[in-house]
Amino acid sequence: MPTTAMVDNSIHVARLTWLEINTQGVVDNFLLAKKIVGENVKVFPVVKADAYGLGALPLSRTLEAAGAPGLCVGLVEEAEELRLGGVKIPLILFAGLTPGTEQHIIDLDLTPFIFNLDAAKALNRLAVALNKKVNCYVKVDTGMGRIGFCRKTFQAAIKEINKMPGLIISGVVSHLACSDEGENGEVTKSQIKKMHELLAIPELAKSNQGFNSLANSGGILYHPQSHMQWVRPGIMLYGASPAYPSHTSMQDGVVGVVRWLSRIIQVAKVPSGTPLGYGHSYTTTKESKIAQIPVGYGDGYSRRLSNKGYVLIEGTKAPIVGRVCMDITAVDVTHIPDAAVGSLVTILGSDGKEQISIEMMADWIGAIPYEVICGLGKRLPRYYPINS
Ligand SMILES: Cc1ncc(COP(=O)(O)O)c(C=O)c1O
Structure with missing residues (x-):
């Protein structure tokens, strides 16, 4: 029998959303x-x-x-x-x-x-x-x-x-x-x-x-x-640039250092006319493929992104549909045939030719870049890859 001191009751699972800091x-x-x-x-x-x-x-x-x-x-x-x-x-x-x-x-x-x-x-x-x-x-x-x-x-x-x-x-x-x-x-x-x-x-x-x-x-x-x-x-x-929007980080010669990633946890086909999420703030206008990602305002993903911002999946923009919840956000992937459970989702950073910068995120939520990164939730695991 293990002694009490040897019992480890903590849960060891990797969260399916995380930050990579270069x-x-x-x-x-x-x-x-x-x-x-x-x-x-x-x-x-x-x-x-x-x-x-x-x-x-x-x-x-x-x-x-x-x-x-x-x-x-x-x-x-x-x-x-x-x-x-x-x-x-x-x-x-x-x-x-x-x-x-x-x-x-x-x-x-x-x-x-x-x-x-x-x-x-x-x-x-x-x-x-x-x-x-x-x-x-x-x-x-x-x-x-x-x-x-x-x-x-x-x-x-x-x-x-x-x-x-x-x-x-x-x-x-x-x-x-x-x-x-x-x-x-x-x-x-x-x-x-x-x-x-x-x-x-x-x-x-x-x-x-x-x-x-x-x-x-x-x-x-x-x-x-x-x-x-x-x-x-x-x-x-x-x-990020201190002077955004009059200057951008690229103009300042500053390199991006943070990627926020996740993975799809559910994909469902829904008919036209389906209301989605809290308050039914979005209703599909055609048959749609909706992906759920395990990210929400509990992670610092602002509720002001509801029906506004997008994420990147397979290098393609997937718009947020409905309200951002505390733990979950829905995105429309009807136009992304390969989107499936487990697909990588880029919330901040680049995927192929597309990029979501801290500055874009700030624009979407009416904030400044400082607020976007200071607001990244404590419960997001942070990784520091050596060769990122
Ligand atoms: C006293 C002081 N110096 C320097 C800084 C760094 O400012 P910035 O992030 O604009 O470079 C701050 C940030 O608020 C500050 O309070």
């Missing part, structure tokens, strides 16, 4: 960012929000192995996952310095953005008590209207931080609000100008280590003046 594509996009900014500017990939849904730990390991000097996360918990997974390079913490996180920041050896003096004081107190020095970046708001010291409070904040022996100002950072506007974007120009004005205050002369940063993907791709000492690409690493 790690080499992420590396190629990282190398593209490096090439654009040149060798004097460091590229710190942004892997917050589970690397925009594509898997923070495997992609962080990949990027560390590809030479990334550090990575950016949003939360202490995200940093913890990476440290537990063996990631050793510096981790920059964007907006995660909140009350109660100080001990974790020190234990996990994180480099936080400072955007609030009380939080800086608390971190400094702990650092001093532990006889440690914590590298940090002072966040300024040059026009994003989000977190950071503004022009009025910046100088006083630096005076205070200069008095905190536990903190080292590695640099000053800010975030671009409109880097997706064209190369001559006025907002970005004004943010770059403000950043330089703020960097010139005398209070920073001695304390700033001078590793300043402003650019996200849009800054990297369209605004060379924003590159400064280090840049923070997110979306371009994951295969």
Whole structure:
């Protein structure tokens, strides 16, 4: 008799829908960012929000192995996952310095953005008590209207931080609000100008280590003046353009990295006039062959795709018919003779000459590419084929 400890009650079946993430594509996009900014500017990939849904730990390991000097996360918990997974390079913490996180920041050896003096004081107190020095970046708001010291409070904040022996100002950072506007974007120009004005205050002369940063993907791709000492690409690493629809990933030279695949689990011939699915929102107008695929809004496949988008089967478009359910979506395969139970379904990515890009999916559901990949469901298995 097996002992209780030996009994494995978990279910081991492969789900018939999954994501394939091309790690080499992420590396190629990282190398593209490096090439654009040149060798004097460091590229710190942004892997917050589970690397925009594509898997923070495997992609962080990949990027560390590809030479990334550090990575950016949003939360202490995200940093913890990476440290537990063996990631050793510096981790920059964007907006995660909140009350109660100080001990974790020190234990996990994180480099936080400072955007609030009380939080800086608390971190400094702990650092001093532990006889440690914590590298940090002072966040300024040059026009994003989000977190950071503004022009009025910046100088006083630096005076205070200069008095905190536990903190080292590695640099000053800010975030671009409109880097997706064209190369001559006025907002970005004004943010770059403000950043330089703020960097010139005398209070920073001695304390700033001078590793300043402003650019996200849009800054990297369209605004060379924003590159400064280090840049923070997110979306371009994951295969979409930050400026879609005015730019596409192909125009930016960014390669796609994610495929979402599935297999048909049922095919049925139905007569003309058959209503399909919840709410009977679609009724066949001729004898039709309807395939069911095991994908739904429980996987992040938006219900807004109901009667709207399509998938690819045998390199042919198969339109979604009826409402997307939580676990199942129906597509019309009347015109695809080989479609059968087990046929491969491409939900995102290419099949033959056809392609469904993240950007197309974003259009279909009235979202932006960021939202499409961040919304990829947790229950979708993610695979990282070596030679994909
Ligand atoms: C502070 C900061 N820097 C960089 C990025 C990366 O932006 P993108 O994905 O547009 O490259 C983000 C993303 O939201 C961010 O919040």
